[in-house]
Amino acid sequence: MQTALGHMSNINLKLLQTFLLAAEHGSFRRAAEESNRSASAVSMQIRNLEEQIGINLFQRTPQRALLTAEGRLLFEQVRKSMQDVEISLERLIHLAEQRKGKIRIACAPTLAAGPLGGILATFKQRYPRSMVEVTEVPTTAALLLLEQQEVEFYIGPEVPNLSDFHFEKIIDDHLYACIPDGMTDGVQAITLAQLQEFPLILLNRTTAVRALFDRLIAEAAIQVHVQYEVVSAQTALAFASAGLGVCIVPRIAMSQTTPSGCSAVPIASPEAHRAVGIITPRGYLHHSFSEQLMILIRSSLTEMQGAFATG
Numbered sequence: 001m002q003t004a005l006g007h008m009s010n011i012n013l014k015l016l017q018t019f020l021l022a023a024e025h026g027s028f029r030r031a032a033e034e035s036n037r038s039a040s041a042v043s044m045q046i047r048n049l050e051e052q053i054g055i056n057l058f059q060r061t062p063q064r065a066l067l068t069a070e071g072r073l074l075f076e077q078v079r080k081s082m083q084d085v086e087i088s089l090e091r092l093i094h095l096a097e098q099r100k101g102k103i104r105i106a107c108a109p110t111l112a113a114g115p116l117g118g119i120l121a122t123f124k125q126r127y128p129r130s131m132v133e134v135t136e137v138p139t140t141a142a143l144l145l146l147e148q149q150e151v152e153f154y155i156g157p158e159v160p161n162l163s164d165f166h167f168e169k170i171i172d173d174h175l176y177a178c179i180p181d182g183m184t185d186g187v188q189a190i191t192l193a194q195l196q197e198f199p200l201i202l203l204n205r206t207t208a209v210r211a212l213f214d215r216l217i218a219e220a221a222i223q224v225h226v227q228y229e230v231v232s233a234q235t236a237l238a239f240a241s242a243g244l245g246v247c248i249v250p251r252i253a254m255s256q257t258t259p260s261g262c263s264a265v266p267i268a269s270p271e272a273h274r275a276v277g278i279i280t281p282r283g284y285l286h287h288s289f290s291e292q293l294m295i296l297i298r299s300s301l302t303e304m305q306g307a308f309a310t311g
Contacts, residue, residue: 017082018042019049056068103152107154108136109136119296123293138156139279140159152284158276164281168280175274177248183246189266201227203232205229209233248267
């Protein structure tokens, strides 16, 4: 049995297909007619398969070819496996048809509300026949969408332990404090300790930004006063603009402008940043439109970070 299993990886798929035809019809002649080959060619392929496995699969008579007990066992297993392969291929063909000209991506909410709109507008100008479907979700939900092939790639922050996925870093995205005018004047940066003096507006605990901020606070062994928790960075910025407190958001969420009535300064901590890039399933093949969109995302985010550095 060990010898037979050792040879299985060398068996040609065509031999198994011929075996299925002969088993289903109980005749090498009928199998030859179905496959448009000679009966001698079919018989030779069956003999080749038997030699590779090391066991007889058929009891041969002048009129019939009947499966042996071992042949019936192989027949049931191979038939089921072939059916599974056909179902998988049909699903892939269906997905390929759906994706013609259509790209399905997922994006972190902070990026979707920030630079993504401008990126997609540029992409539409370049490829007017394309259509992009965007799902705005946090990273944990995006990984499930990627695993189920519901989206082609995800734009967002890096997460640990991506064994089944590939993360391509594009930029470092720093945490900023958006401070209403009058709360403090003329500071170029703000420390974690100084944030204890202000009411804070934070993103909720489902977000990667909040997880990063909570880790920094815990490591610094300080306590802060959280006045509001919100879902989106745009809501946090609006609240800060209204004077309700200091909001903590990633720099990319502010795009190119600071909300009115506020000043935006970086948090003065060497760890107050996250890697942002593209997450894809390992080994996934993208069609040309999605490849072009990823190229545009890389160049746009890199250019935006350069503008942040000089702005």
